[in-house]
Amino acid sequence: MRERVVIKWGGGLITDKTSLCTPDLEILDHLAQTIATCQSNDVEIVLVHGAGSFGHLRAKHWRLNEGALTDEVFENDEECSTQWEAVQQVRKEMLQLNSHVCEALVRNKLTPIIHPPHLWAKNTGPEFSGDLERFHEQKDAHVHVTFGDVVDVEGGQRFGILSGDDLVTRLAIELPQVKRLVFAIKGVDGLLRVPPEQAEESDLFEHWSPDIEFEGTHQSEIDVTGGIGLKAARGSFVASHGIEVIMVNGGRTERVLGAMLGHPVRGTLVTAKK
Numbered sequence: 001m002r003e004r005v006v007i008k009w010g011g012g013l014i015t016d017k018t019s020l021c022t023p024d025l026e027i028l029d030h031l032a033q034t035i036a037t038c039q040s041n042d043v044e045i046v047l048v049h050g051a052g053s054f055g056h057l058r059a060k061h062w063r064l065n066e067g068a069l070t071d072e073v074f075e076n077d078e079e080c081s082t083q084w085e086a087v088q089q090v091r092k093e094m095l096q097l098n099s100h101v102c103e104a105l106v107r108n109k110l111t112p113i114i115h116p117p118h119l120w121a122k123n124t125g126p127e128f129s130g131d132l133e134r135f136h137e138q139k140d141a142h143v144h145v146t147f148g149d150v151v152d153v154e155g156g157q158r159f160g161i162l163s164g165d166d167l168v169t170r171l172a173i174e175l176p177q178v179k180r181l182v183f184a185i186k187g188v189d190g191l192l193r194v195p196p197e198q199a200e201e202s203d204l205f206e207h208w209s210p211d212i213e214f215e216g217t218h219q220s221e222i223d224v225t226g227g228i229g230l231k232a233a234r235g236s237f238v239a240s241h242g243i244e245v246i247m248v249n250g251g252r253t254e255r256v257l258g259a260m261l262g263h264p265v266r267g268t269l270v271t272a273k274k
Contacts, residue, residue, distance in 0.1 A: 003179045004044045004138075005260050006172045007035075008164055008231075011050025011148070013186040013250040014101070021054050021093055023100040027251065031184065032104035034257040035143060039110065041261060046135060046144045046171055046178075047101075047112075048164045054097035055090050055148065059161060062086035064150055067157030087150050087159050091118050094149050102145060111142045117149035117162050124153060124160040126169050126234070135175055146171075169234040173241050181238050182259045183231050184250030190268030191232060191247060204266070210236050210273045232270060240272035 009031060016022040035045045051059075062083050063069060069083065080086040095116060102112040121130030128151070135144045148164035172181040188196050191214050193203040205214060210233070235245040248255045248267035258265040 002042045002044050002177070004046060004175060004177045005038065005180045005182060006046045006048065006168050006175070006178055007182045007184060007256075007260060008168045009047065009049040009101075010183070010185045010250060011052030011054070011056065011164075013052075013184055014049060015052030015054060015097065017053045017056065019053055020057055021096065023054075023097060025100065025104070027253075028100060028104040029107065030253040031250065031256065032101075032108045032110070034253055034260060035105065036108040036110055037257055038260050039141060039143075043261060044138050044177075045260070046138075046175065047105075047146075048168045048171065049098070049101055049145070049147045050164045051090075051094060051097065051148050054093045055150075055161075058086055058093070059090050059150070064090065064159065065161045067153060067160050090150050091116075094147055098145065098147055101147075105143055105145070109141065111139075112145045113142055115144065115146040117146060117167070118151050121149075121162055122152050122154065124151065124162050124166070126166045126237075128162055128166060128170070132170060132174050135171060163230065165230045165234045169238055172238045172243050172245075178243055180244040180246070180260065180262060181235065182256065183235065183245075183247040184256045185228070185231070185247055186250055189249045189252075189266055191228070191270075205268050207269050207271060208232065209271045235270035236272050239270055245270040 014024055014028055038045050079089050105112045121128050123129055146167055149162055150159055151162045153160045172178050189204050191205045191208045192199045239245045246259045246267050246269050248259045255265040
């Protein structure tokens with residue numbers, strides 16, 4: 001079996017996070033080209049993408065990450081009047097974003113195999129339940145694709161958000177022949193010593209482990225998952241299983257490609273705690 005790479009395209013990278021349901025079609029095409037190049041170099045790719053403006057804004061308004069809040073009073077939005085309607089709407093919007101992702105792959109002569117989590121996974125966090133066997137078989141030019149989603153949750157919570165960062169954690173560890181996990185993030189070269197707006201080139205951590213403190217910016221007014229901190233934590237856990245983990249600037253697609261192929265690139269190599 002050929003070696004595999006799991007890659008996460010951040011939601012903020014592939015959408016305009018400030019404008020509801022707005023994809024960045026140009027970056028999607030550039031990123032899809034990197035996958036096509038990997039496939040032609042005998043590297044199989046499993047792709048997970050985030051939600052960005054297709055999920056976070058509405059999910060934040062309806063507090064979907066907290067589950068069913070039966071005693072809360074919410075202000076209606078233009079599409080939904082209840083949390084249950086919001087669950088269905090966010091799932092619909094995630095499928096819309098996924099269609100843009102898959103169209104970019106098809107334009108690059110790839111065949112996406114789509115796995116919407118609300119159809120096969122339950123519960124949230126890294127211990128979510130779901131059969132990952134569906135990702136095992138991979139034919140030439142096929143790319144398994146999944147994404148962060150609203151999934152059913154057992155018990156009174158009823159539903160919650162399964163983060164793409166938790167999906168990549170399990171996929172990287174449990175699928176056979178995975179050599180690397182790559183996080184393609186927006187606007188920064190990796191983990192920084194200071195918030196991005198204050199950072200200079202020398203503030204990039206070229207190597208990071210959990211015993212090193214950093215100041216990431218988490219858009220808490222938008223994001224309903226864990227931001228860069230969750231990526232760092234999950235990445236370190238994956239690295240503890242002997243898998244190379246690197247964060248790179250997704251807008252520099254030559255670096256994304258290099259990281260996927262195992263070449264040294266500017267970014268942050270994430271390791272387990274020393």
